[in-house]
Amino acid sequence: MRTNRTVARWALLGPGLLLCAAGVGAQVYKWTDAKGVVSFSDQPPPANARKVERKSLEPTSARAELPYALAEAAKMHPVVLYTTASCEACDQGRALLRQRGIPFAEKTVQSNDDQQKLKDAGSDGQLPLLLVGTSRRIGFEAGAWNAALTDAAYPLLRRLPANWQHPAAISAAPPRNVVPDAPAAPAAPANRPKPPPDAPPGFQF
Secondary structure (H helix, E strand, C coil): CCCHHHHHHHHHHHHHHHHHHHCCCCEEEEEECCCCCCCECCCCCCCCCCCEEEECCCCHHHHHHHHHHHHHHHHCEEEEECCCCCCCCHHHHHHHHHCHHHHHHHHCCCCHHHHHHHCCCCCCCCCECCCCEEEEEEEEHHHHHHHHHHHHHCCCCCCCCCCCCCCCEEECCCCCCCCCCCCCCCCCCCCCCCCCCCCCCCCCC
């Protein structure tokens, strides 16, 4: 009975210990002793422990959560950057956003469909295009871009988590799923001539 109670106690404590360790980034050990008792600890198990398991737990919330002020700005005034390949001004604009620590979505313009999306966003075809909420900046000018970000309450200094990774750029007009054409309906059979009426009595062909 003692063994069962001990296992149950550790089963309850184990998940809590895992959560605590995950919050700070640590290693958690799980092992079974000679009496069959399962234990969890952030300390290495004794030498006679059996079925030792070790897990490295890294904090996950830090990767997903933004500081409050930055999260509010991103929620109220999301930043979208339209770029294209071999565009020095686009590279400069992207570098400014990353240096200031602005979370943003990047959309690339290559195809005719991308060009249409760019025009729909408010550009006459010039790149880069910066959208900060409803504010729009066509072409790169550091002062104008910084002013738009400041007006949208984005922090002046970088506040992104150290392990933040910007999402990969995507096409402004992602390829649409091609729906196969429905099979053609079978052709209607040709009208056949009606058979002649029965010949009257006494009529010979």
